[in-house]
Amino acid sequence: MNSLYASFRLGFLLCLLCASAASTAASKPNPDADRLNASLAALDADPALGELAAVERLKARQSVNAFITAKSKARELALFLANRRVETAQIAAQAELLANQAEQLDRERDQIMLQASQRDAEMARREADQLRLQNMARQEEAERMSLAMEEERIAREQSDSNAQLSSAQATQARKLADARAREVELAQKEAELASILASDNVSDGDALPPMQRRGSGSVYTLAGNSFASGSATLTASGISSLNKLAALLRAGQGNIRIEGFTDSQGPDAANLALSQKRANAVMIALRAGGVPAVRMKAGGKGEAQPVADNGSAAGRARNRRVEIIVN
Amino acid sequence: MTLSTLKIHTVFLFLLVSTTVWAVEPPVTELSAAQTAIVQAERLSPRGTAAQSLEAARSQLASAQALSEKRKYRDAADRARRATVMAELAKAQAELANARLSVDEKSARNADLRRQLLINTER
Numbered sequence: 429m430n431s432l433y434a435s436f437r438l439g440f441l442l443c444l445l446c447a448s449a450a451s452t453a454a455s456k457p458n459p460d461a462d463r464l465n466a467s468l469a470a471l472d473a474d475p476a477l478g479e480l481a482a483v484e485r486l487k488a489r490q491s492v493n494a495f496i497t498a499k500s501k502a503r504e505l506a507l508f509l510a511n512r513r514v515e516t517a518q519i520a521a522q523a524e525l526l527a528n529q530a531e532q533l534d535r536e537r538d539q540i541m542l543q544a545s546q547r548d549a550e551m552a553r554r555e556a557d558q559l560r561l562q563n564m565a566r567q568e569e570a571e572r573m574s575l576a577m578e579e580e581r582i583a584r585e586q587s588d589s590n591a592q593l594s595s596a597q598a599t600q601a602r603k604l605a606d607a608r609a610r611e612v613e614l615a616q617k618e619a620e621l622a623s624i625l626a627s628d629n630v631s632d633g634d635a636l637p638p639m640q641r642r643g644s645g646s647v648y649t650l651a652g653n654s655f656a657s658g659s660a661t662l663t664a665s666g667i668s669s670l671n672k673l674a675a676l677l678r679a680g681q682g683n684i685r686i687e688g689f690t691d692s693q694g695p696d697a698a699n700l701a702l703s704q705k706r707a708n709a710v711m712i713a714l715r716a717g718g719v720p721a722v723r724m725k726a727g728g729k730g731e732a733q734p735v736a737d738n739g740s741a742a743g744r745a746r747n748r749r750v751e752i753i754v755n
Numbered sequence: 756m757t758l759s760t761l762k763i764h765t766v767f768l769f770l771l772v773s774t775t776v777w778a779v780e781p782p783v784t785e786l787s788a789a790q791t792a793i794v795q796a797e798r799l800s801p802r803g804t805a806a807q808s809l810e811a812a813r814s815q816l817a818s819a820q821a822l823s824e825k826r827k828y829r830d831a832a833d834r835a836r837r838a839t840v841m842a843e844l845a846k847a848q849a850e851l852a853n854a855r856l857s858v859d860e861k862s863a864r865n866a867d868l869r870r871q872l873l874i875n876t877e878r
Contacts, residue, residue: 512844513843523854526851529854536865537864537868540872544868544872547875
């Protein structure tokens with residue numbers, strides 16, 4: 429029992445000795461620990477790095493503490509580890525600071541890209557506005573040109589219309605001038621004919637058959653005494669009168685219808701035949717006087733269409749006639 | 756001190772020494788931690804001082820493995836711890852170099868973007 433007690437006492441003394449040695453080592457000045465603690469304190473105090481690399485700084489602090497409490501045999505290793513941990517903490521803090529700066533730069537890049545996008549959008553909007561204005565200007569120009577072309581077309585049509593009107597007026601004026609010239613010519617011819625008639629009247633003393641207007645035409649009436657009684661033979665005065673009439677009708681262009689009439693004396697058939705023969709005789713005389721045969725047509729009417737009373741001699745004389753109708 | 760007491764003390768000391776010596780096991784945890792730290796550092800493709808630190812870590816790990824094979828477990832564990840801190844230092848150095856490069860590139864890129872923006876705005 430005594431020996432067991434002595435053993436425990438020996439062990440206790442050994443432990444006490446170890447603790448004493450440890451406390452003695454801890455209380456000794458340690459420049460490496462001071463240097464390491466100063467480095468960590470500087471790192472903590474750095475405004476840029478103080479909050480960074482917390483895990484690495486904790487590991488470094490633990491390593492420094494381990495170094496401080498390390499036994500002499502393990503001090504070299506503990507110092508190595510503490511040095512590397514402190515160095516690692518400093519570098520990790522700097523790396524984290526740079527990583528934060530890189531993130532900040534990424535945010536700046538995003539901001540710049542946003543500004544660029546906004547600027548592009550603004551430029552696109554301005555360009556769109558400009559294009560819209562240009563388009564409007566083009567449309568207005570097109571409308572203006574369209575209006576100008578329409579006005580030009582209307583003016584051209586007006587001009588054409590005026591030209592046509594002028595042409596029509598000119599044509600009309602030309603026709604009027606032609607008509608007047610023809611009128612003058614006819615007047616001259618009439619004067620010439622009058623001169624001829626005047627000269628003829630002087631030669632045989634007979635005149636034109638009497639003329640009267642009927643509608644648009646003229647009717648010359650050759651009296652019944654121009655024929656021998658009951659015959660279709662023209663007397664000298666009748667021939668003379670028809671010559672004068674032929675001279676007048678030669679210049680004309682109208683159609684000539686020759687109709688013979690008798691009084692009511694005698695049979696109708698005989699009167700019809702006689703009136704036909706007298707009309708034919710007049711047509712032959714006029715053709716002999718130079719009137720184209722194609723313009724003339726002769727026909728007998730007999731005792732139809734009397735112009736006077738057949739009961740008297742004067743009336744029957746008037747009914748015996750040949751009418752030369754000129755249209 | 757009697758003979759029996761001396762025997763008891765001898766046995767006690769033998770047990771104490773044998774416990775201290777034979778209780779040390781292979782430093783598997785330390786070796787694994789060092790290996791992991793080295794792999795993490797290698798992923799950053801370190802260059803310059805970081806590459807030197809990484810090489811030192813590899814060397815320490817190789818030494819630790821060699822000592823472990825010789826059953827010098829305590830020394831092997833120490834070397835493994837050294838390898839771990841060296842690998843972590845290499846990783847931090849590589850991260851710092853990469854971050855510095857990234858900041859330089861992004862600063863230049865932003866300056867170029869600002870210049871282009873200014874030019875386009877003036878245009």
